[in-house]
Amino acid sequence: xxxxxxxxxxxxxxxxxxxxxxxxxxxxxxxxxxxxxxxxxxxxxxxxxxxxxxxxxxxxxxxxxxxxxxxxxxxxxxxxxxxxxxxxxxxxxxxxxxxxxxxxxxxxxxxxxxxxxxxxxxxxxx
Numbered sequence: 001x002x003x004x005x006x007x008x009x010x011x012x013x014x015x016x017x018x019x020x021x022x023x024x025x026x027x028x029x030x031x032x033x034x035x036x037x038x039x040x041x042x043x044x045x046x047x048x049x050x051x052x053x054x055x056x057x058x059x060x061x062x063x064x065x066x067x068x069x070x071x072x073x074x075x076x077x078x079x080x081x082x083x084x085x086x087x088x089x090x091x092x093x094x095x096x097x098x099x100x101x102x103x104x105x106x107x108x109x110x111x112x113x114x115x116x117x118x119x120x121x122x123x124x125x126x
Contacts (some may be wrong), residue, residue, distance in 0.1 A: 012050070012057050015114040016065040020047050022111040023060050027051045030090040031108065031116075033058070068113040078104045078120035 017023040027033045033051040040047055046062030056073055075081070082097045085108075098105045103121040110116070 010057070012059055013069070013071045014059040014061055014065040015069060015071070015110065015112070016067045017047075017060045017062060017110075017112050018067075019111070026090075026092075026110045027058070027060065030085065030088055030093070032084070068115075070115040070117060072117045072119065074119055074121065076120055078106055078118060081118070082106055 028035065028051065031053065033053040033056070036050040036052050036057075038047060038049040048059065048061045048064075051058050051060060054075075056075075058071070079097065082095070085093075085095065085106075092111065093109060095106055095108055098107075100119075102125055103119045106118045108116040108118065
């Protein structure tokens with residue numbers, strides 16, 4: 001590889017949000033993410049924030065991105081995550097664990113119509 005060849009280090013999807021309190025309820029309280037940083041150009045301006053949980057890193061922002069976007073993310077321990085989320089008292093979502101022929105899948109829809117499609121590939125596909 002030549003020194004000028006681009007090297008992609010990571011991908012961070014941007015989800016559009018409309019309500020900070022609802023975003024925090026879903027991403028922090030329900031999904032278990034933490035806020036890595038928050039930015040506003042000045043007080044009262046729309047929020048731009050990064051939330052993460054392990055290798056899952058998301059940007060949440062008023063104004064950017066298209067509502068109803070989907071992100072596909074691969075993980076291990078999907079059954080434990082499903083059990084953790086099922087035990088929470090989050091009244092807006094009760095996701096089921098599915099198998100799509102390639103692995104176990106958990107689809108989470110946030111309050112703004114964005115979807116996180118989480119999948120754990122079958123052992124023979126890793």
